[in-house]
Amino acid sequence: MKLPSTAPAAIIGGGIIGCSTLYHLARRGVSGVLVERKQIASGTTWHAAGLVGQLRDSRAQTELVRHTANLFQTLEEETGLATGYKANGTMHLALSGTRLEQLRRSHDHAERMQIESVLLSPDEAAGVWPAVDYADVLGAFLVPSNGQVNPLDATRALAAGARMNGAEIFENTRATRILARNGRVTGLETDNGVITTGKVVLAAGMWSARFARAHGLNVPLHAAEHWYIVTEPIPGLPRDLPGLVVPEERSYWKEDAGRLLIGGFDARGKVWAPDGIPESFEFDELPFDMDHAEPILEAAYSRMPALRETGIRTFFNGPESFTPDGKPLVGPVPGMSGLFVAAGMNSMGIMNSGGVGRTLSEWLTDDMPGRGLGSMLASRAMPFQTNLAYNAERVAEGVGLNMGLQWPGRQTVTARGIRRLPLHDRLVESGAQMAERAGWEVPMYFAPRETWPTRISIGYQDWSPHVARECLAARDAAVLLDQSMYGKLVVAGRDAALALNHVCGARVEVAPGTSVYTQLLNSRGGIEADVTVTRISETRFILLTGHPSQVRDAHWITRQADPEWAFDVVDMTSAYSLVSLHGPRSRAILQSMTGDDLSADAFPFGAAREIDLAHARAFAIRRSFLGELGFELLLPTEFTAHVYEALVREGNKRGLRHMGVFAMNACRLEKGFCHFGHDIAEDDTPYEAGLGFAVDLNRPDFLGKNALSDQQERFGTATPNRTVKIAVPALDEFEGPYLAHNETIWKDGSLVGYVTSGGWGHRVGCMIGIASLHREGGVRREWVESGGFSVQIAGQRHDARLQIAPFYDPQGTRMRA
Secondary structure (H helix, E strand, C coil), X not given: CCCCCECCCEEECCCHXXXXXXXXXXXXXXXXXXXXXXXXXXXXXXXXXXXECCCCCCHHHHHHHHHHHHHHHHHHHHHCCCCCCECCCEEEEECCHHHHHHHHHHHHHHHHCCCCCEEECHHHHXXXXXXXXXXXXXXXXXXXXXXXXXXXXXXXXXXXXXXXXXXXXXXXXXXXXEEEECCEEEEEEECCEEEECCCXXXXXXXXHHHHHHCCCCCCCCEEEXXXXXXXXXXXXXXXXXXEEEEHHHCEEEEEECCEEEEEECCCCCCECCCCCCCCCCCCCCCCCCHHHHHHHHHHHHHHCHHHHHCCEEEEEEEEEEECCCCCCEEEECCCXXXXXXXECCCCCHHHHXXXXXXXXXXXXXXXXXXXXXXXXXXXXCCHHHHCHHHHHHHXXXXXXXXXXXXXXXXXXXXXXXXXXXXXXXXXXXXXXXXEEECCEEEEXXXXXXXXXXXXXXXXXXXXXXXXXXXXXXXXXXXXXXXXXXXXXXXXECCCHHHXXXXXXXXXXXXXXXXXXXXXXXXXXXXXXXXXXXXXXXXCEEEEEECXXXXXXXXXXXXXXXXXXXXXXXXXXXXXXXXXXXXXXXXXXXXXXXXXXXXXXXXXXXXXXXXXXXXXXXXXXXXXXXXXCCEEEEEEEHHHHHHHHHHHHHHHHHHCEEECCHHHHHHHHHHHCCCCECCCECCCCCCCCCCCHHHCCCCCCCCCCXXXXXXXXXXXXXXXXXXXXXXXXXXXXXXXXXXXXXXXXXXXXXXXXXXXXXEEEECCXXXXXXXXXXXXXXXXXXXXXXXXXXXXXXXXXXXXXXXXXXXXXXXXXXXXXX
16 A cells, blocks of 8 residues: 555554544544554553543543543444453552542542542452452542453554544554644655645654654653563452552552453653664563562562462563653644644553544644643643653653652652752742742742651641741731742734734733733633733733743744734743742832832832832832732843842841742632632633633634633623632641542532632631532522532531632732732
């Protein structure tokens, strides 16, 4: 069969992700072409364990894996090829109180996701999995509808289904280069010819990073070893035995044709092929490292003593691709229009395959995915992450994220100290306790002569007294917060205002010296970013965004713009510091350092202008994420130390205290300010998030205007989904109950919403959070204020107070003082 000269889309990589994308494209009537360097599934897919879970952190990601499970159940009927899918279920064991609380919270979350789940006592768990030792087990969590599949068979079935619908697959055909002109894909070069196409999907698994790097693009991932054993047949082993996961022992178990497959995810994995993958690699195995696997295997043999009488048929070790943050890379690749990626599945490629393939097919045909992907978006990758040595070091730790416990104090330990704030050393001298965020060393709280706590907790944290002092200082005096890790994008050129107005909900074509709070929108009216835009001059704007979003936001603005518009987006994050001052004494501190008038009349909320500051010049913006009187100071990095020293000198006379990110988050919760990625994302509109004030429908067409106009016309302010504020009575912060994320909300016996983020409010003295409510007839203020709500936290229901206004300074008088 000859390689076609043209195709509507070309896919690189014949693993389960590539074949799923081809299949879903074909089902949508697009006959794509897939090229595979060797044989279908010959890289990583063929040796995957094949577990298929369904419960993920968000609704969108849960829908991805749920689609995979449903797909595997229908493929055989469609194609005539078996996938080996069995809905045996999955059971997790808890060996500690913290893990048990996590399982209880997962059970609550599963109810919201409408996924059947059961909490089991150790005795009840023994009835499900009778062969293991439950002496130290505190409880278990069973999802009966989870399953397992034969990955090789499933991939072949997807390939057959794609061919049945007009797609073409070419094995032993190596992609050599993506062809592009003016930053846009024009074709794919292979060792068997060139395919002219405007769309290419890079689904090459562990080959993806180096292939992208050769084109000057960033797809950060690295291959690491993943091992498992398969026992000899075990007499009487039930074929419908659920998969078993023991996170604290880092092992997973599944029935495999009358045998047991037992695998592990080490806390520190082994990176493979740091110098590149051998060209001959195809269905290859790696040497089994018994020393590396021994601790997990010893725990497994203690967990199931009968294994000591059972032989081992297979010691398997093979490579899989992992990313620096343990999350897949999916979607458009910044830097080359028309190129998409689906790689770095972190040993969850089988589970993600159906949903990711469907999502990419939607992107390729509709220019938008059917649902938001949030933290999976490939555009989150930072430029420095293309560094091979960085990926090799970080991915070794990333392997362990599959079994690690996620809690606020989990510290990344590898590849640290890469990105440092200009004030890093001075902050450390002042007691900053640092954590890594997107490569940055970020001050989380300040505690001189202390070290980062190691006590694992989902609730009360040992740093809380320090955070409380910082929050109260913001209320009563002043705090200094270094936010230099935030993204700073300069949008400049003749059509800069046009480009920004096209993607922003608010009008940014304002007078120079004005800042605008707004959201970047998509065609559905959903929120792609939560930003402030400051107009510096007629043709120059600066956009401030969260520190994980600098690449993503620049990509979104340019991707949505008309190619004829004359403007540039320049990432100036490293060129400028962002030091902010908040609190009732912040104006007095700054005023003592400048001759410019900072009074409320001369410098009102939202104003932005360049001022003298000590012996430097700074761009000052009247904004505050804390809900207090505040000023954000944008400084060239070379002046930052000088201005900081002056701020501290003058601030110390007025009770100034340093503040970290934990306190900033606590303050923003009290004020009800949404955090992009937690409380709002691509599937939420400003009206649903209570941010309708930041939308101006009385202006020319902009992205998402039609959807937002329709939503406002149909629902007004009472949209079926609405972000609100929640408070839960608690004895004190130590006793709880503790809001964090995904706790379900009930009213009149019905599940009506969930918490998106929460924590202790030190200025209001109670447990608070932000929540999303749903009501078919519309979430109206009177319905919310009528009360009768409860929130379910780790299986226990607690009375809750919900309201639309924030609990702290609801009129905003402090911030606008």
